[in-house]
Every structure is written in structure tokens, then in C-alpha cells.
Amino acid sequence: MKSENQIKQLAKGIRIKPDAVVDERVLAFAEAVLAKTTKNQGVVPLRRPSIRSKIVKSPITKLAAAAVILIGVLILTSLFVGTNKNVVLAGVLERVEQAQAYMYKIDMTMTEHTNPEIPMIQKIEGTIIVSNEYGTKSEMRTKWQVDKGIPDSDPGRTTTKLRYILPNQKLEVLIKPDQKKYERTELDDDRIARRKKEDNDPREMMKQMLECEYTEMGRTVLNGIEVEGFETTDPKFAVAKVEDPQDVRVKLWVDVKTWLPVLWETEETINEQMSLHTVVHDFQWDIPVAASDFEPVIPADYTSINEYELPSKFEEEALKGLRFFVEIFGRYPEDIDQNSLVREFAHPYLLRNRENLTDAGLKLKEELESLMDHEQQWMQRAMEISKPIKSIGVFYTVLGDIDRDRAYYGQTVGPEDTDAVLMRWKVSDDEYRVIFGDLSVGNVTAEELAELEKTL
Numbered sequence: 001m002k003s004e005n006q007i008k009q010l011a012k013g014i015r016i017k018p019d020a021v022v023d024e025r026v027l028a029f030a031e032a033v034l035a036k037t038t039k040n041q042g043v044v045p046l047r048r049p050s051i052r053s054k055i056v057k058s059p060i061t062k063l064a065a066a067a068v069i070l071i072g073v074l075i076l077t078s079l080f081v082g083t084n085k086n087v088v089l090a091g092v093l094e095r096v097e098q099a100q101a102y103m104y105k106i107d108m109t110m111t112e113h114t115n116p117e118i119p120m121i122q123k124i125e126g127t128i129i130v131s132n133e134y135g136t137k138s139e140m141r142t143k144w145q146v147d148k149g150i151p152d153s154d155p156g157r158t159t160t161k162l163r164y165i166l167p168n169q170k171l172e173v174l175i176k177p178d179q180k181k182y183e184r185t186e187l188d189d190d191r192i193a194r195r196k197k198e199d200n201d202p203r204e205m206m207k208q209m210l211e212c213e214y215t216e217m218g219r220t221v222l223n224g225i226e227v228e229g230f231e232t233t234d235p236k237f238a239v240a241k242v243e244d245p246q247d248v249r250v251k252l253w254v255d256v257k258t259w260l261p262v263l264w265e266t267e268e269t270i271n272e273q274m275s276l277h278t279v280v281h282d283f284q285w286d287i288p289v290a291a292s293d294f295e296p297v298i299p300a301d302y303t304s305i306n307e308y309e310l311p312s313k314f315e316e317e318a319l320k321g322l323r324f325f326v327e328i329f330g331r332y333p334e335d336i337d338q339n340s341l342v343r344e345f346a347h348p349y350l351l352r353n354r355e356n357l358t359d360a361g362l363k364l365k366e367e368l369e370s371l372m373d374h375e376q377q378w379m380q381r382a383m384e385i386s387k388p389i390k391s392i393g394v395f396y397t398v399l400g401d402i403d404r405d406r407a408y409y410g411q412t413v414g415p416e417d418t419d420a421v422l423m424r425w426k427v428s429d430d431e432y433r434v435i436f437g438d439l440s441v442g443n444v445t446a447e448e449l450a451e452l453e454k455t456l
């Protein structure tokens with residue numbers, strides 16, 4: 001065993017430049033790991049003053065303890081070389097996962113730039129409570145600034161939705177007070193995980209960021225809190241519900257004392273026409289919660305959406321939109337979710353892709369070009385054109401919201417495929433509604449549908 005003098009000489013030979021930032025990171029990370037370990041072993045974790053007060057009294061013991069700490073610092077410092085950002089964010093994730101219940105606020109702005117002069121803006125704000133034991137409760141308020149021609153999009157009107165994700169019951173409950181309606185949806189593990197991402201759960205966002213390339217932004221002060229920032233533009237960070245965003249920028253600020261998130265800010269360009277700005281803020285960690293906080297309260301006069309029959313107008317408007325799309329492009333849309341329709345049938349697209357248009361499409365293109373110098377007339381005509389197309393996406397979204405086992409095959413089915421299933425959805429336990437390739441409509445049994453879809 002080395003003598004006390006030998007240990008002192010060894011310590012002198014090690015040259016480490018003091019760095020308060022690194023010291024704080026190392027200590028925070030070590031404490032996060034210690035807290036997790038002691039928690040798993042049923043031991044109450046010690047606080048920093050207790051850890052430091054445990055350095056024992058005899059000189060040789062102090063020296064040996066210092067040597068152990070020094071070796072530990074060397075090991076952790078070596079981890080920081082080239083990978084210190086991962087160590088820091090891994091420590092932040094550890095801290096977040098230790099919180100048994102927390103709350104945060106979210107502000108989202110979705111902007112559609114179909115006409116740069118008159119952007120269509122949807123603002124969403126809400127409060128989300130997360131409990132490891134009980135699940136998630138959220139209250140979201142949506143406000144449109146421009147009429148989009150779809151339900152609940154009146155300018156200035158605010159709509160509210162209450163959503164409960166209850167993993168123990170494998171259940172999601174959605175309540176719409178403005179409509180006096182509610183919906184119950186059974187969830188599997190995949191859908192529960194997807195809901196966490198959609199709610200911008202900080203645990204899921206941290207995991208995403210750790211998988212991305214990111215940089216440090218240094219320290220600053222936000223609302224009186226000293227924070228350290230991290231930023232990524234890696235497209236692997238999926239902010240919105242799209243797989244191929246054109247541009248992503250994510251900023252995370254964490255408290256340098258607690259190493260817990262203080263603010264998330266994300267900016268994403270979904271395509272040439274749509275952008276999304278999200279701010280997650282006002283985090284409250286380790287808040288008290290009770291089972292009763294996560295019990296949905298549904299008034300007696302509310303109607304179940306699960307039992308709600310779709311108005312025939314939804315189907316009629318969607319069929320009009322499909323006919324119009326074929327008239328202009330000679331085919332059906334490849335996908336009919338809202339984002340895909342905006343991406344495929346935006347007005348600039350219609351104006352610049354002459355080779356993809358039918359004769360009727362070329363005529364419409366020329367009409368729009370003739371109105372380019374008359375902004376208000378162009379905008380009014382463009383809105384008239386877009387409404388039937390958007391009605392397809394509205395219908396498909398509603399079918400998904402009420403869990404009607406929908407499917408669409410526009411990538412492989414065209415107007416000439418008269419007997420092929422273009423779109424279908426469930427209308428009863430053993431019956432489906434089908435739109436065929438020639439846009440005729442009929443009901444079939446589940447067995448008949450299985451036979452029809454074999455060819456697809």
C-alpha cells in the first residue's frame with residue numbers, strides 16, 4: 001500500500017484546471033445516479049451537505065477519501081471529454097424521471113402560409129399534469145384567428161378539450177364541454193407512448209434530444225433563474241406529427257441548481273405552407289396529486305361521441321372533394337390527413353406544376369393567374385377552391401377521432417378501379433361503409449370487406 005507521502009506526491013502530479021461549471025455538472029450527475037441507486041435499494045438519498053459532512057476525521061482517512069473523490073472526478077471528467085453534453089442531459093433526464101408528479105403549461109401556434117398576406121393562425125394553450133401513478137390530465141384551449149371553413153374554426157372563438165390518459169385502465173377519455181360530448185377510447189401500450197409525445201411530455205422530449213446532435217448555448221438568466229441552454233436542429237427531433245419536417249429548431253433551458261427543465265422552445269417548418277411554434281414552460285416538480293384528480297367528471301347531459309352518428313353532410317362533402325381532386329389532377333390524393341393535403345394541394349403547387357394538371361386543372365390555373373394582380377379576388381377564389389379539398393381531410397380526421405377503423409388506399413387505387421376499395425370505415429360491429437374507386441358508395445360486411453381488400 002502506498003504511504004501518505006506517496007499519495008500526496010501522486011496528487012501533486014495530477015494537474016486539473018478548476019472549472020466551476022464542470023464541478024457543478026459532475027456533482028449533479030453523481031447525485032442523480034446516487035439518488036436513483038438508493039431509491040432502488042430502498043435507501044433515503046442524502047442531500048449535498050450530508051454528503052460533504054461525511055468526510056471522516058482522521059488525516060489519513062481524509063486523504064484516502066480525497067483520493068477516492070479525486071479518482072471519481074477524474075473518471076467523470078474523462079467522460080466529459082467529447083461527451084459531456086450527453087452526461088449532463090442524461091443527468092437532467094434522471095432528475096425528471098425521479099419526479100413522481102409534475103405540471104407544466106404549453107403554448108402552440110400553428111400558422112398556414114397559403115397566402116403570405118393573410119396567414120391562417122391557430123393558437124393552442126393548455127395545462128398538463130403528469131403522474132407516474134395515475135396518468136395524465138390535460139386541458140387545452142384552441143382559438144382560430146382566420147376562418148378555415150371547417151367545424152369549430154370560427155375566428156375569435158375558443159374551444160376547450162379535457163383529456164385523460166389512464167395507463168392503468170388502458171383508457172383515454174376526451175371531454176368537449178363546448179359541444180357537451182365525450183369519448184372513451186381503449187389504448188394499447190403503443191398508443192399510450194404516442195400520446196406522451198403528442199403532449200410534449202418532458203421525459204419523451206429529453207429522450208429524443210439525447211438521440212440528436214445538439215450544441216451548448218451557454219448560461220443566461222430566465223425569470224430570475226440561472227439556466228444553461230442546449231439547442232438542436234437535428235430533423236430526428238419530431239416536434240409535430242410528421243416524419244419529414246423541412247426545418248426543426250429546439251432549445252432547452254435547464255436550472256443549473258436543480259438540473260431540471262425550465263423552458264422548451266421548438267420551431268418547425270412542416271412544409272412550405274405550414275409552421276409550428278411551441279413553448280413549454282412554468283414547470284412545477286413533485287407536486288401533490290390524488291387519484292380523484294384523474295377521475296373524469298362527465299355531466300349527465302353530455303352525449304357519447306362513440307355513439308354519435310356522422311352527419312351525412314360529412315360524407316357528401318368528402319365525396320365532392322374527391323371528385324374535384326380527380327377533375328383537377330386526374331387521380332386521388334396519395335394521403336388524406338390534413339398535413340398531407342395541405343402539402344399536396346397548396347395554391348403555389350397548383351400554379352407551378354403544369355404537367356400534373358388535367359385540362360380542367362390548366363383552366364383553373366389560368367384563372368388564378370389572371371387574378372394575381374387582384375389580391376382580394378385571388379384570395380377569395382383560392383379559398384373557394386381549397387374548401388372541398390380540405391373537407392376530405394376533415395372527414396378522415398373525424399373518423400380517426402371517433403375510432404371508426406378507417407383506411408384509405410389512394411396511393412394504389414385510381415378512378416378507373418371501379419370495384420376497388422378507395423376508402424372505408426366502420427359503421428357497426430359487423431358492417432363497413434365503403435367508397436369505391438369510381439366514387440360509388442355502399443355498405444359491406446366485415447367478411448366481404450376482407451375479400452375486397454385482398455387485392456390491395
